[in-house]
Amino acid sequence: GNSVTQMEGPVTLSEEAFLTINCTYTATGYPSLFWYVQYPGEGLQLLLKATKADDKGSNKGFEATYRKETTSFHLEKGSVQVSDSAVYFCALSDQSNFGNEKLTFGTGTRLTIIP
Amino acid sequence: GAGVSQTPSNKVTEKGKYVELRCDPISGHTALYWYRQSLGQGPEFLIYFQGTGAADDSGLPNDRFFAVRPEGSVSTLKIQRTERGDSAVYLCASSLQAGYTQYFGPGTRLTVL
Numbered sequence: 001g002n003s004v005t006q007m008e009g010p011v012t013l014s015e016e017a018f019l020t021i022n023c024t025y026t027a028t029g030y031p032s033l034f035w036y037v038q039y040p041g042e043g044l045q046l047l048l049k050a051t052k053a054d055d056k057g058s059n060k061g062f063e064a065t066y067r068k069e070t071t072s073f074h075l076e077k078g079s080v081q082v083s084d085s086a087v088y089f090c091a092l093s094d095q096s097n098f099g100n101e102k103l104t105f106g107t108g109t110r111l112t113i114i115p
Numbered sequence: 116g117a118g119v120s121q122t123p124s125n126k127v128t129e130k131g132k133y134v135e136l137r138c139d140p141i142s143g144h145t146a147l148y149w150y151r152q153s154l155g156q157g158p159e160f161l162i163y164f165q166g167t168g169a170a171d172d173s174g175l176p177n178d179r180f181f182a183v184r185p186e187g188s189v190s191t192l193k194i195q196r197t198e199r200g201d202s203a204v205y206l207c208a209s210s211l212q213a214g215y216t217q218y219f220g221p222g223t224r225l226t227v228l
Contacts, residue, residue, distance in 0.1 A: 004157075036219075043119075044158070044206065044219040089157050101213050102148060102171065105157030 002027045006090045006106035013080055013113055021075040021109050023064075023090035031092040033057075033066050033073040034103065038087045047075075047088070082113045117141065119220035121207050127226045128197055136192040136223045140209030147190050148217060149182055150206040158206050164190060165213060197227045 007022040025031065035047040035057070048057030053068035062077045073090060087108045093101040120139045128134050140147050145166055150158035160174040164184045172182070179197075184190040194201055204224050208217040 043221040044208075046216055046218075049216070091157070101146075101210075101217075102160040102163055102174070103150075103158070103208075103217060104160070107155070107157050 002031070002092060002094055002104040004090050004092055004104055004106035006088075007109050008107070009087075010110040010112060013111070015082055015113055015115050016079045017113075019075070019077040019080045019084075019111070021088055021090075021111070023073045023075065023106060025071050025073065025090075025092050027071075027092055027094050027104075029094045031094045032101075033064070034091040034093070035062070035064055035073070035075050036089040036091055036105075038089065038108075040086070044089070080111075080113050082115055085111060085113045087111070119207055119209050119218055121205075121220040121223050123223060124221065125224045125226075127228065129228050130197060130199060132197050132227075134194050134197055134225065136194075136205050136225070138190045138192070138207030138209075138220060140188065140190070140207070141218055142188075144209035144211055144218075145187070146210045146213045146215070146217075147184060148208045148210075149190070149192050150208065152204040152206055152222070154203075161192070161205075163213075194225075197225075199227045201225060202227045 003026045032051045034049045037047045048059040050057040050066035056065045090106040091103045147164040149161040152158040163171040167187045179195045182192045204222040206222045207220045210217045
């Protein structure tokens with residue numbers, strides 16, 4: 001079955017540091033890959049996505065590249081801000097499920113940025 | 116426009132009781148998903164509706180769980196004979212169609228005492 005493994009947290013960084021959160025996946029078929037973010041007190045929001053190999057998703061300074069050869073979708077940001085403090089979830093959807101593009105999530109990585 | 120809304124935001128109940136959780140999707144969205152998020156975990160799929168029909172209920176943990184979407188819009192997740200292990204945040208998401216971006220509601224936090 002499908003699964004997502006992501007870097008365990010919590011992760012604490014200083015403002016302006018470089019961020020990497022690792023994510024690897026196992027899937028049948030040809031999944032789309034996502035990063036969702038959950039800010040304190042808010043619901044899950046889509047941060048970025050990539051739908052095929054070598055695609056790069058980007059948003060708000062975050063980037064992730066779909067690497068089929070390493071089955072990875074690592075999240076990166078060059079210079080984090082305090083406002084990036086949140087829980088980040090890597091996820092995949094697999095079109096093989098008879099049209100049900102349900103998401104399979106990793107366990108989440110809590111990121112705290114200190115000034 | 117309005118996003119996905121869920122009511123109640125919090126529900127505390129006693130073991131053995133029946134609960135209903137409501138989801139109002141974004142207007143016009145035909146696909147609707149329910150997920151469950153336990154503490155410290157990522158959301159786990161429960162059930163998927165395309166229109167009024169449950170196209171995939173393979174994630175429902177047992178027959179105490181049931182969901183409906185009678186008019187293809189609002190959905191209700193129903194849990195009978197609640198158990199302490201049912202305590203979690205129940206998330207609803209909708210998308211324009213299957214394959215489009217899923218937009219999540221704020222969730223209902225269910226606590227079974």
